[in-house]
Amino acid sequence: MLPLDDTEKSIYETILARRSVRSYQPQIVDDVTLCVLLEAAVRAPTAMHREPWAFVIIQDKSLLLTISNRAKALYFAEEHQKEHHNNLTHFSQMFNSPDFNIFYDASTLILICGKKSAPFAEADCWLAAENMMLVACAMDLGTCVIGYALPAFNDADIRNRLSITDDYQVVAPIIVGYQRGKTTPSPRKAPVILFKNTVIN
Numbered sequence: 429m430l431p432l433d434d435t436e437k438s439i440y441e442t443i444l445a446r447r448s449v450r451s452y453q454p455q456i457v458d459d460v461t462l463c464v465l466l467e468a469a470v471r472a473p474t475a476m477h478r479e480p481w482a483f484v485i486i487q488d489k490s491l492l493l494t495i496s497n498r499a500k501a502l503y504f505a506e507e508h509q510k511e512h513h514n515n516l517t518h519f520s521q522m523f524n525s526p527d528f529n530i531f532y533d534a535s536t537l538i539l540i541c542g543k544k545s546a547p548f549a550e551a552d553c554w555l556a557a558e559n560m561m562l563v564a565c566a567m568d569l570g571t572c573v574i575g576y577a578l579p580a581f582n583d584a585d586i587r588n589r590l591s592i593t594d595d596y597q598v599v600a601p602i603i604v605g606y607q608r609g610k611t612t613p614s615p616r617k618a619p620v621i622l623f624k625n626t627v628i629n
C-alpha cells in the first residue's frame with residue numbers, strides 16, 4: 429500500500445478508476461458541469477505560464493456526425509496506407525461500417541486547442557486533458573481521447589464552422605458523457621525502471 433493521506437488517496441483512487449469509455453447515454457452534459465471540467469483543465473502546469481489552450485465544445489449531434497464521417501474518410505485516404513499500423517484490419521473494419529461513429533455517440537466533444545506559437549503548447553494541452561478527464565471521472569462522467577478525429581480538424585470547412593483560427597492547432601479531442609453500462613479496466617504493465625540509484629551516507 430502506498431503511503432497516502434486521505435486527500436491523496438482519493439486522487440489516487442480516481443486515477444485508478446479512470447478508463448476510456450466507449451458507450452454513452454444520450455443525456456447531455458450541462459453548462460455548470462462543463463465549467464467545472466474547463467476550470468480543472470486550466471489548472472494544469474503550463475510552460476513559461478503561457479496558458480496556450482483554448483476550448484471548443486460541440487454538443488450538436490449532426491455536427492459530431494459530420495466530423496466523424498470526415499475523419500473516417502480521411503482515415504481511409506491517409507492513415508490506411510501506413511505500414512506501421514498494427515491494428516489495420518480491426519480499425520479498417522470498424523471505420524468501414526457506416527454506422528460507426530468515432531465519437532461513440534457521446535453527447536459532448538471537447539477540443540483542447542493549443543496556440544501554435546507557444547513553447548510546449550502540446551504538453552500543456554495534454555496535461556490539461558488529463559486534469560479534465562480525472563475530474564470528469566470523479567464526477568462519474570466517462571471520457572475518451574479520440575485521436576482518430578484529429579485529421580478532420582485540418583479541414584478548412586470544419587475549422588471555420590468551429591471558429592478555430594490559424595494560430596491554433598487541435599491537440600486533444602475528448603468525448604465526455606454519462607456512461608452506459610460499465611467499462612472494464614484496461615491492464616497496465618509494471619513500470620519499467622531504467623535506472624535507480626540510492627546513495628546512503
Ligand SMILES: Cc1cc2nc3c(=O)[nH]c(=O)nc-3n(C[C@H](O)[C@H](O)[C@H](O)COP(=O)(O)O)c2cc1C
Binds near residue numbers: 449577
Ligand atoms: C493520444 C491518444 C489517442 C487516442 N485515440 C483513441 C481513439 O481514436 N479512439 C478510441 O476509442 N480510443 C482512443 N484512445 C484511448 C486509448 O485507446 C486508451 O487510453 C487505452 O486503450 C488505455 O485504456 P484506458 O484509457 O481505459 O486505460 C486514445 C488515447 C490517447 C492517449
